Amino acid sequence: MTRRVALIAALTVIGAPGMRLDAHKPVTSKYTFSEDVYPIVRQQCGGCHVRGGIAPMSLMNYEDARPWAESIRLELTSGHMPPWYGDAGVAPLRDVHKLSPRDLDVVLTWVTGGTPPGPVTKAPAGDARRGWIKGRPDIVLPLPASVSLPPGTTEDTREVVLRDGNDRDRTIAFADLLPGNPAIVHDATIFTRPGGSAPPSVVIAAWLPGATPVAPGSGFGFAWRAGEQLVVRIHYKKNWKLENKAASDRSTVGLYLTKSPAPRAIRGVALQAGQPVALDEAMQGLAVRAADAPSDVRVEVDAIRPDGSRMPVAGFLTRAGWDQRYWLARPVDLPKGTRLEVKRTGEPSRPLHLWLDSAPAGGSR
Amino acid sequence: MKTALAATLLVSLAVLHAQAPDPRTESVWSCPVHAVVNEQNPGRCPICRRDLVLVTATVTWTCADHPDIDRPVRGKCADGSQMGPRYTQSTHANHNPRHGGLFFMAPDLWHHLEGAYADDVMRVYLYDDYTKPLPPELRGAVAGRIVTKETFDPATRTTREITTFPLRASADGEYLEARVGRMRFPAEMTAKIRFTKGGDEYRFDFAFAESSIDKGNAPADAASLFEVPDDAGEVRRLLADRVSIIGGLVKRGAFSEVWVPAFQAKDLALALDVRTPLLPSAQRPAAGGAIERLVRAAWALDAAGDTGNRGDVEQAYLDLAGASQDAERLFAALPAKAGVAR
Numbered sequence: 059m060t061r062r063v064a065l066i067a068a069l070t071v072i073g074a075p076g077m078r079l080d081a082h083k084p085v086t087s088k089y090t091f092s093e094d095v096y097p098i099v100r101q102q103c104g105g106c107h108v109r110g111g112i113a114p115m116s117l118m119n120y121e122d123a124r125p126w127a128e129s130i131r132l133e134l135t136s137g138h139m140p141p142w143y144g145d146a147g148v149a150p151l152r153d154v155h156k157l158s159p160r161d162l163d164v165v166l167t168w169v170t171g172g173t174p175p176g177p178v179t180k181a182p183a184g185d186a187r188r189g190w191i192k193g194r195p196d197i198v199l200p201l202p203a204s205v206s207l208p209p210g211t212t213e214d215t216r217e218v219v220l221r222d223g224n225d226r227d228r229t230i231a232f233a234d235l236l237p238g239n240p241a242i243v244h245d246a247t248i249f250t251r252p253g254g255s256a257p258p259s260v261v262i263a264a265w266l267p268g269a270t271p272v273a274p275g276s277g278f279g280f281a282w283r284a285g286e287q288l289v290v291r292i293h294y295k296k297n298w299k300l301e302n303k304a305a306s307d308r309s310t311v312g313l314y315l316t317k318s319p320a321p322r323a324i325r326g327v328a329l330q331a332g333q334p335v336a337l338d339e340a341m342q343g344l345a346v347r348a349a350d351a352p353s354d355v356r357v358e359v360d361a362i363r364p365d366g367s368r369m370p371v372a373g374f375l376t377r378a379g380w381d382q383r384y385w386l387a388r389p390v391d392l393p394k395g396t397r398l399e400v401k402r403t404g405e406p407s408r409p410l411h412l413w414l415d416s417a418p419a420g421g422s423r
Numbered sequence: 424m425k426t427a428l429a430a431t432l433l434v435s436l437a438v439l440h441a442q443a444p445d446p447r448t449e450s451v452w453s454c455p456v457h458a459v460v461n462e463q464n465p466g467r468c469p470i471c472r473r474d475l476v477l478v479t480a481t482v483t484w485t486c487a488d489h490p491d492i493d494r495p496v497r498g499k500c501a502d503g504s505q506m507g508p509r510y511t512q513s514t515h516a517n518h519n520p521r522h523g524g525l526f527f528m529a530p531d532l533w534h535h536l537e538g539a540y541a542d543d544v545m546r547v548y549l550y551d552d553y554t555k556p557l558p559p560e561l562r563g564a565v566a567g568r569i570v571t572k573e574t575f576d577p578a579t580r581t582t583r584e585i586t587t588f589p590l591r592a593s594a595d596g597e598y599l600e601a602r603v604g605r606m607r608f609p610a611e612m613t614a615k616i617r618f619t620k621g622g623d624e625y626r627f628d629f630a631f632a633e634s635s636i637d638k639g640n641a642p643a644d645a646a647s648l649f650e651v652p653d654d655a656g657e658v659r660r661l662l663a664d665r666v667s668i669i670g671g672l673v674k675r676g677a678f679s680e681v682w683v684p685a686f687q688a689k690d691l692a693l694a695l696d697v698r699t700p701l702l703p704s705a706q707r708p709a710a711g712g713a714i715e716r717l718v719r720a721a722w723a724l725d726a727a728g729d730t731g732n733r734g735d736v737e738q739a740y741l742d743l744a745g746a747s748q749d750a751e752r753l754f755a756a757l758p759a760k761a762g763v764a765r
Binding site (some may be wrong): 070075094112114115119122124125126127128129131132134135136145146147150156157158159160162163165170298301387 | 455456457459462468469473474485490509511516532568651689696705708709711712713714715716717718719722723725726749
C-alpha cells in the first residue's frame with residue numbers, strides 16, 4: 059500500500075504539467091495557483107495587482123505572483139492587505155473588502171507550501187482597469203492638465219480645482235476617479251469648498267484604487283452648492299519600479315447625481331477622542347472616516363443617547379496612506395442630544411482627524 | 424499489471440525529462456521577502472530596504488510581455504528582443520531538529536539554527552537555506568553569545584544583559600558552543616547571533632524542558648493526524664483546548680512546537696466558520712471577523728514559532744487567544760449538534 063502511494067506520488071510529481079523538477083522544492087500545499095489561488099486574487103486583488111496598476115506587481119498569473127510569495131504571507135498575516143480595516147466586531151459595516159477566512163487560509167497555504175502552479179492555464183494577465191465601474195458618470199471632470207512627477211520625486215500630493223464655481227445647486231450620490239496613470243495614483247479625496255483655500259465643505263469620496271464607489275443609499279446625497287468649487291486632492295506615489303523615473307498623470311473625476319427627489323444632505327460631524335460631541339439636532343449616522351491618520355490607531359465610535367443607552371456605531375483600525383470611509387451597514391438613528399464618544403488606542407502622540415458622516419433625520423436639506 | 428504499466432510510464436516520463444535541457448543554477452543576491460529582486464552584488468532591497476542574502480536560483484528565460492514563456496535556454500521574443508533571465512528560488516521545508524534540540528529559522532529566512540542544551544553546554548548548529556549544515560567558510564563568519572539573564576526596561580525599551588557567554592567554535596568546528604553551566608528546567612536562554620560580519624543581529628529565545636538528547640529525532644506530522652469533529656460543541660471545546668495547549672507551549676518556550684496546535688485551532692475555527700450562516704444575522708459579521716483574525720494569528724504563530732522570537736510568538740498567541748475568546752462567545756448561540764451550513 060505504501061509503495062503504491064509512493065509510486066502514484068512519483069508519477070504525480072513527474073507528470074504534473076507545467077511543474078519543473080527541483081530537488082529542493084517540496085510542495086506541501088494542497089492548493090494550486092491556477093485552481094485555487096487565481097480565482098481569489100483575481101476577485102480580491104485584481105483592482106490593483108494587475109499590470110499597469112498601482113501595486114508594484116501583478117498577481118494575475120503564476121509567473122508574476124510566485125516571486126512575491128513571502129511578501130504575500132507577511133501582508134496577509136499582518137492584516138495589511140487587502141487594505142480595508144473595518145472592525146465588524148464593533149458594529150456591522152457595508153461593502154466589506156476582506157478575504158474570507160477560507161480564502162485567507164488557501165492563499166497562505168499556497169505561499170508557504172511550495173507555491174505549486176497547478177494545471178497550466180493561460181490565466182489572462184489583465185491590465186489595470188480603464189473604464190468606469192459604475193458606468194458613464196453624469197458629470198466628467200478631467201484634470202485640466204497633466205501632473206508631472208520628476209525623477210527625483212517619489213511621493214507628492216497635488217490639489218487641483220476641477221470646476222471653479224458650480225452654476226447651480228446639485229446633489230451628488232457618489233464620485234469615482236479614473237486614474238490617467240494607475241501606476242502612480244495611490245489615493246485621492248474629492249470634495250467641495252466655497253473657494254480659495256477654504257477647508258472642504260463636503261467630502262464626497264475618499265478614493266482608493268480597487269475600491270468600488272459606494273452610494274450612500276436612497277434618500278441621501280452630497281450637496282454641491284451653487285458657486286462652490288469641486289476639488290480633487292491626489293496622493294501620488296511611485297512604486298519601486300518607477301523610482302528615479304519621470305511619470306505623469308491626467309486623471310478624471312466622475313460625478314454621479316442622485317436620483318432621489320428630495321435627498322438629505324450628508325455632512326461630516328467632526329469627532330475627537332476624549333471630547334464627546336453633543337448633537338443639537340436629530341441625525342442619522344451613515345459612515346465614519348479619518349484623514350491623514352497615523353498607522354495602527356484603533357478607533358471606536360459610540361453613541362450615548364439622551365436616555366443613557368450606549369450604542370457602538372463603528373470601529374476601524376487606521377493605516378497611514380489608506381484613509382477611507384467606512385459605511386455603516388444601515389443608518390443609525392441619533393436623537394437630538396446624543397453624545398458621540400471616540401475611544402482610541404495605540405500611537406497616542408499624533409492627532410486624529412475623524413468625522414461621522416450623517417444627515418438630518420427629519421428630511422430637510 | 425497495473426504496477427508494470429505504472430513503472431513503464433514512470434520510466435518513460437523520466438526519460439522525457441532527462442532529454443530536456445537542465446535549467447542552470449546561479450548564485451544571486453535576493454531579498455528574503457521579495458524574491459523578485461535578484462542582484463549580482465550585495466546591497467539592500469529596493470522595496471523594503473532589507474539586506475539582500477545570497478541564494479541559489481534556477482535561471483530560465485522569459486519575455487517581459489509574456490511571463491508564461493519559461494525556457495531553459497535563451498532565445499528571442501516575438502518582438503525580436505532578447506529574452507531576459509528569470510530567477511526561481513527553491514523553497515525549503517525541513518525544520519526538524521537533527522540533534523534533539525530546538526530548531527529555528529532566522530528572520531532573514533535563509534539561515535537556520537538548532538540549539539541543544541546538554542551537560543551544562545549550549546550547542547548551536549548552523550544550517551543554510553536548504554537546512555543543510557552551513558559550509559565552513561560561512562560558519563566562520565558567524566558570531567554570537569548566549570544570554571541566560573537579562574532585564575528589560577519598558578520605559579526606555581532597552582535590554583540590559585546580566586549574564587552572557589560567548590559562543591565559540593567546537594573542537595571539530597562543526598558547531599558553536601558555550602558552557603553556560605547547570606540550569607534548572609525549563610532552562611531559558613537566548614542566542615544572539617550575527618550570521619555575517621556587519622549584518623543584523625537576531626535573537627532566538629530557547630526554553631528547554633529537559634536535556635537535549637541527540638538521537639536524530641524527527642517529530643511526526645501531528646497536524647495531519649488530526650480530524651475535525653462534526654459536532655459543533657465538540658469543535659468549540661477542542662478549540663478552547665488547543666488555545667490552552669498553545670499557551671502552555673508558549674509559556675515554557677517550546678516555540679518550535681506551537682505550529683501543530685495552532686494549525687489545529689485554525690482548522691477548528693474554519694469548521695465553525697462554515698456554520699456562521701446558522702447564527703443570528705446580527706452576529707455574523709463579528710463572528711466572521713473573529714474567525715478571520717484567528718486564522719491570521721495561527722499563521723503568524725507558525726511563522727513566529729519558526730523564527731523563535733519570544734516577543735513575536737507572544738503577540739501572535741495573544742491575537743489568537745483574543746480571537747478564540749470572541750469566537751467562543753459568538754458561536755455559543757450555535758446548537759451543539761449544528762451541522763455544516765450549505
